[in-house]
Amino acid sequence: MPRLEDRDPSLDDPENDVASWSRTKELQKILWNGGFAGIAFPSAYGGLGLTPEHQHAFNRESQGYEMPLRINVPTLAICAATVLDMGSEQQKRDRIGGALRGDELMVQFLSEPRGGSDLAGVTTRAERDGDVWILNGAKIWSSGAYAADYGLCLVRTDWSVPKHAGLTMFLVPVHTPGITIRRIRQVNGSTEFCEEFFDDVMLPADSVVGEVNGGWAVASRQLYWERTSMGGGSPYVSGWGRGIPAAAARSLAGLARSVGRLDDVAVRELIGESRANHLVQSALVRRVTIGLTTGALPGPSASMTRLMHAETDWRDSDIRVDIAGSAAVTGATGEVGELSLNRQAGSLGGGSTEMARNVISERVLGMPREFAADRDVPFKDVKQGRA
Amino acid sequence: MDFDLTPDQKLFRETTRKFLESEVSLEKVRELSTGPESFDRAWWARGAELGWTALLVPEDQGGGSVSDAGLLDLLIVAEEMGRLVSPGPLLPVNVVLSALVDAGGHDDSVGSLLAGEAVATWAVYEPGGGWAPSAPGVTATPDGDGWVLSGVKDRVESADQADLFLVTAAAPEGLTQFLVPRDAVTVEPTTSLDLVRRFGAVRLDDVTVPASAVVGTVGQAGESVARQQQVAGVLQAAETAGAVDRVLEFTIAWAFDRYSFGRPLASYQALKHRFADMKTWTEAIHGIVSDAGSAVQNRADDAAELVAAAGAYVGEKSTAIIQDCVQLHGGIGVTWEHDLHLYLRRATVNRALYGTPSDHRRALADIVISREAA
Numbered sequence: 126m127p128r129l130e131d132r133d134p135s136l137d138d139p140e141n142d143v144a145s146w147s148r149t150k151e152l153q154k155i156l157w158n159g160g161f162a163g164i165a166f167p168s169a170y171g172g173l174g175l176t177p178e179h180q181h182a183f184n185r186e187s188q189g190y191e192m193p194l195r196i197n198v199p200t201l202a203i204c205a206a207t208v209l210d211m212g213s214e215q216q217k218r219d220r221i222g223g224a225l226r227g228d229e230l231m232v233q234f235l236s237e238p239r240g241g242s243d244l245a246g247v248t249t250r251a252e253r254d255g256d257v258w259i260l261n262g263a264k265i266w267s268s269g270a271y272a273a274d275y276g277l278c279l280v281r282t283d284w285s286v287p288k289h290a291g292l293t294m295f296l297v298p299v300h301t302p303g304i305t306i307r308r309i310r311q312v313n314g315s316t317e318f319c320e321e322f323f324d325d326v327m328l329p330a331d332s333v334v335g336e337v338n339g340g341w342a343v344a345s346r347q348l349y350w351e352r353t354s355m356g357g358g359s360p361y362v363s364g365w366g367r368g369i370p371a372a373a374a375r376s377l378a379g380l381a382r383s384v385g386r387l388d389d390v391a392v393r394e395l396i397g398e399s400r401a402n403h404l405v406q407s408a409l410v411r412r413v414t415i416g417l418t419t420g421a422l423p424g425p426s427a428s429m430t431r432l433m434h435a436e437t438d439w440r441d442s443d444i445r446v447d448i449a450g451s452a453a454v455t456g457a458t459g460e461v462g463e464l465s466l467n468r469q470a471g472s473l474g475g476g477s478t479e480m481a482r483n484v485i486s487e488r489v490l491g492m493p494r495e496f497a498a499d500r501d502v503p504f505k506d507v508k509q510g511r512a
Numbered sequence: 513m514d515f516d517l518t519p520d521q522k523l524f525r526e527t528t529r530k531f532l533e534s535e536v537s538l539e540k541v542r543e544l545s546t547g548p549e550s551f552d553r554a555w556w557a558r559g560a561e562l563g564w565t566a567l568l569v570p571e572d573q574g575g576g577s578v579s580d581a582g583l584l585d586l587l588i589v590a591e592e593m594g595r596l597v598s599p600g601p602l603l604p605v606n607v608v609l610s611a612l613v614d615a616g617g618h619d620d621s622v623g624s625l626l627a628g629e630a631v632a633t634w635a636v637y638e639p640g641g642g643w644a645p646s647a648p649g650v651t652a653t654p655d656g657d658g659w660v661l662s663g664v665k666d667r668v669e670s671a672d673q674a675d676l677f678l679v680t681a682a683a684p685e686g687l688t689q690f691l692v693p694r695d696a697v698t699v700e701p702t703t704s705l706d707l708v709r710r711f712g713a714v715r716l717d718d719v720t721v722p723a724s725a726v727v728g729t730v731g732q733a734g735e736s737v738a739r740q741q742q743v744a745g746v747l748q749a750a751e752t753a754g755a756v757d758r759v760l761e762f763t764i765a766w767a768f769d770r771y772s773f774g775r776p777l778a779s780y781q782a783l784k785h786r787f788a789d790m791k792t793w794t795e796a797i798h799g800i801v802s803d804a805g806s807a808v809q810n811r812a813d814d815a816a817e818l819v820a821a822a823g824a825y826v827g828e829k830s831t832a833i834i835q836d837c838v839q840l841h842g843g844i845g846v847t848w849e850h851d852l853h854l855y856l857r858r859a860t861v862n863r864a865l866y867g868t869p870s871d872h873r874r875a876l877a878d879i880v881i882s883r884e885a886a
């Protein structure tokens with residue numbers, strides 16, 4: 126792999142998304158050709174069929190090299206993992222293989238303009254017409270959709286039953302007639318987010334993942350992998366870090382030095398606090414992983430690592446702003462301030478931290494579920510908005 | 513508590529828990545708080561029989577552990593003691609034992625500590641000073657074959673009942689530790705926020721000790737003091753983890769039992785979300801304690817860093833969690849009768865002792881910055 130110091134820094138510019146994605150594919154191809162792609166994926170689908178520990182060892186060694194980090198989430202760690210668990214043989218071979226070879230990227234078409242937290246309340250619909258399905262509706266907040274090839278798309282296929290029972294998951298080719306993609310600009314300038322409109326999109330029957338009207342089971346698996354990868358416990362992530370902007374990856378000590386505050390005791394305490402948080406975060410990931418494999422913790426416990434990840438992230442954002450001081454808003458370290466405007470992204474993407482807290486209190490601690498006005502109600506009778 | 517304890521460790525935990533539950537209930541803890549002594553020596557000797565003093569001592573010196581990872585076994589005891597705010601000099605005795613065993617010699621003292629006949633403590637703080645165990649003001653001056661020690665140590669745990677004091681002093685050759693007997697020093701009790709953990713100031717008024725009182729090598733105590741800090745730090749964090757675990761457990765039970773407006777507290781999202789945070793932090797506390805424990809057990813390169821991370825995180829979150837549990841109990845939570853304050857006292861003392869969260873953060877920054885410079 127190319128050395129990290131030779132990496133083209135213009136790829137970090139949020140305006141340079143397209144180049145950054147094609148570089149990701151190039152790097153993944155290098156990994157594939159070198160025989161290191163998909164270390165923990167089964168060999169039948171293009172992986173190496175080795176253990177998470179092998180992947181870990183590789184990740185350790187890969188520090189210092191430019192890695193295709195952006196393919197990890199969601200393509201490999203969420204979408205390919207879900208296809209592996211729930212897809213047909215053909216889908217596993219095509220999609221997992223395509224991703225590992227560096228040919229294809231996948232995205233998640235889950236959230237909708239009417240709401241993301243209430244995921245099972247989606248209103249994008251598919252109707253069967255002979256051999257094909259006809260898709261209509263809209264999705265939103267899908268990261269990287271413009272650069273992607275396939276989307277895991279959750280839609281409603283039966284309106285006469287309560288919400289969880291009428292859903293189906295499809296693998297949708299992103300660049301197909303009837304799909305319009307519009308980019309949405311984020312506060313940090315990135316145009317990573319997309320909105321998709323589906324107008325009579327024709328999908329062959331074999332694009333269903335899992336069972337027709339069994340989409341919630343697929344989505345649940347997908348959410349499991351999302352929580353796991355957001356928390357830092359996925360066996361399918363190759364390389365460390367998230368391909369995040371340079372300002373976030375920059376060392377706090379380096380930042381402190383650049384603003385002349387490295388010897389300030391208050392600043393040193395912030396640097397130490399951040400280091401403690403990161404060590405605690407990885408300790409929690411290790412603990413939850415062991416807890417899940419030994420059965421000592423219930424499955425939804427991965428939400429705890431998801432919550433901790435958000436907490437560590439936003440505390441880092443605040444610490445960076447504190448260290449940089451006024452230089453974060455007008456001066457050499459301005460990117461620190463810019464980045465802080467997007468502080469909540471990590472607490473929303475991958476499901477909000479409020480939903481994670483619901484999961485922990487209700488499904489880990491067994492506390493009473495929140496009142497749901499749509500429980501056991503045929504979906505067509507459920508209120509969709511204030512009007 | 514680790515999720516992957518061996519069957520032997522699980523059995524050890526059960527035995528420890530049963531013993532503590534039958535011997536030192538929280539009622540007993542309250543009684544001890546007004547008694548002349550914070551623990552009974554005969555009781556401590558029975559704890560020693562259960563292995564509480566043996567775990568850091570090699571088998572050929574009469575010690576031994578359940579899993580061959582003595583420190584990890586000892587963390588089990590610390591955690592169980594935290595769950596019941598138990599009395600007893602677990603931390604000071606074991607820190608001193610680990611120092612003596614690493615240094616070699618002092619066989620008689622090791623033997624009597626092991627048997628629970630003697631109690632030792634770790635004298636590292638000094639009046640008016642912060643947490644700087646390697647920069648003592650107490651001096652050691654050579655005198656014939658022996659040494660003269662002068663100065664004062666304070667915040668010395670279990671000083672009132674200790675027979676032996678591991679004193680860190682500045683000798684002309686550098687940092688040196690001595691094992692000083694009780695009759696050579698004067699102990700003045702000081703106040704303690706904890707109901708059963710007691711502290712004292714220890715005066716060394718030109719105390720003469722023989723050369724055999726030196727622990728390890730004259731002038732070379734730096735590394736062993738660092739090691740003692742790690743053992744103390746992780747033991748204390750494990751004890752706090754046990755306390756937090758227990759408090760969260762009974763506060764969650766309370767949230768299910770207590771009703772307001774016709775429904776249990778556990779059904780209100782505003783409270784459920786706080787419980788979700790507290791559960792996450794509590795698991796994180798256990799996680800960092802066991803990572804730090806393994807590193808100290810294995811004498812890994814990152815042991816000091818992980819212990820500091822545990823000190824910073826556990827100190828801060830434990831008191832935040834327990835105070836929030838007081839809030840969630842409402843008025844009953846701030847009464848003397850309720851057990852919450854016993855736990856809050858223990859956690860507050862642990863947060864302040866052997867390094868505050870700020871001390872640990874500065875230590876972490878030093879590590880991070882020097883690593884980046886390398």
Ligand SMILES: Cc1cc2nc3c(=O)[nH]c(=O)nc-3n(C[C@H](O)[C@H](O)[C@H](O)COP(=O)(O)OP(=O)(O)OC[C@H]3O[C@@H](n4cnc5c(N)ncnc54)[C@H](O)[C@@H]3O)c2cc1C
Binds near residue numbers: 199236242469477
């Ligand atoms: C960086 C980023 C990347 C993303 N990538 C993708 C992607 O690739 N694909 C995709 O499909 N989506 C993606 N999302 C969307 C994301 O999953 C949603 O933003 C998220 O699930 C929240 O949904 P919402 O935005 O509709 O907020 P809403 O559901 O409208 O929620 C608004 C607020 O109300 C709170 N809330 C809602 N319901 C409850 C409740 N029952 N109890 C308590 N609080 C509640 C929420 O937590 C939130 O704070 C991404 C989002 C971000 C920020």
